[in-house]
Ligand SMILES: NC(=O)C1=CN([C@@H]2O[C@H](COP(=O)(O)OP(=O)(O)OC[C@H]3O[C@@H](n4cnc5c(N)ncnc54)[C@H](OP(=O)(O)O)[C@@H]3O)[C@@H](O)[C@H]2O)C=CC1
């Protein structure tokens with residue numbers, strides 16, 4: 200049992216290493232492969248100057264960590280946030296390796312970003328920052344080498360600036376077939392119909408499939424969402440469409456509650472002109488941030504940052520399902536409390552994998568010079584997610600383990616098999 204009074208905050212890197220080491224022990228991972236997977240392949244840190252609107256020059260620090268590419272090119276998002284540093288990028292890159300492996304994709308894992316708060320900059324400053332970051336990364340990214348995508352505070356516009364800048368660095372004959380250097384682009388610039396909603400759709404589907412195994416459905420289920428950006432909004436959209444009630448939402452600026460249910464679409468409309476914040480929405484009352492996780496509900500969807508559920512608040516949780524839309528929202532001690540209390544955790548590497556699965560289809564679409572319709576794309580994403588869900592469910596039942604342990608066993612075993620089949624390690 201965890202002593203909640205002595206809660207020590209773990210870093211995301213500690214969290215992911217803990218998950219890796221626990222699984223490596225369970226599957227008796229080949230010791231040589233354990234050495235390789237326990238460390239990142241490349242950690243790129245760039246400092247680059249950008250001229251601000253007022254004429255002053257500011258120097259930014261950007262990161263790209265490439266954890267592993269045994270299964271294919273490095274893949275993972277770029278985050279613009281104050282909390283971005285080398286440890287966060289390492290942790291998030293490692294999770295990407297497990298996520299793409301579990302999803303059955305031909306990709307490895309990477310993650311990166313810039314340490315900044317985008318609210319401090321104008322759109323034209325953000326464009327210049329993104330373009331200079333792309334130049335600074337140079338050949339460290341590429342359509343068959345390392346393929347970024349959106350994450351916290353980046354979006355299709357950010358990806359469009361990256362692809363445009365990348366194109367200007369390669370020869371004109373190569374430009375026509377290098378659009379897949381990033382995914383999550385705007386649809387008009389090589390993006391995929393449905394990539395915008397892919398992650399939130401996956402979060403919704405994973406909850407629906409889990410409930411089905413218990414003979415239940417989403418009708419009248421009460422849920423709360425932390426983070427109302429791309430993932431939080433789309434997950435809420437699909438959950439409410441299937442009859443669930445959005446009871447509370449939290450972002451970095453406010454915590455909103457309405458016992459009769461918050462109107463998801465009205466809240467999204469409220470956020471639009473304010474660049475995302477839910478604060479000031481009239482369809483709900485504002486409550487204390489610390490009361491959020493303890494609200495009486497069936498499902499919690501963390502869809503913001505890492506390490507939000509810890510020994511300090513896990514014991515308050517009344518929900519029976521925690522669906523990890525965010526990467527690494529639950530630390531080791533928080534997780535133990537939830538498992539002891541019978542909460543089912545749908546782990547991030549499966550729960551939010553709809554996004555990277557959508558990205559894979561965008562990459563294929565660009566690579567093959569095709570254009571797919573929304574319904575085709577959503578059907579492809581749904582099929583892949585369902586197959587993966589059933590694989591994890593089988594592992595859960597076979598080994599009598601929790602969902603994260605089952606997911607990690609499948610993910611790490613696939614990478615191990617790839618190394619062994621190549622004949623490198625006996
Ligand atoms: N986009 C994608 O396709 C994928 C995203 N993810 C993960 O999902 C999570 C959310 O990403 P995404 O939706 O893209 O990001 P967005 O930038 O679109 O949204 C982030 C949301 O989190 C909120 N937030 C930030 N800090 C806090 C905080 N301290 N407390 C509460 N809320 C906070 C933001 O609020 P505010 O606006 O007030 O800052 C905003 O509502 C991340 O963990 C990301 O790694 C995982 C897989 C794919």
Ligand SMILES: O=C(O)CCC(=O)C(=O)O
Pocket residue numbers: 274275276277298346347348349350382383526551552554555556558
């Ligand atoms: O779409 C992608 O390539 C990756 C998205 C991402 O960063 C994630 O799944 O955490």
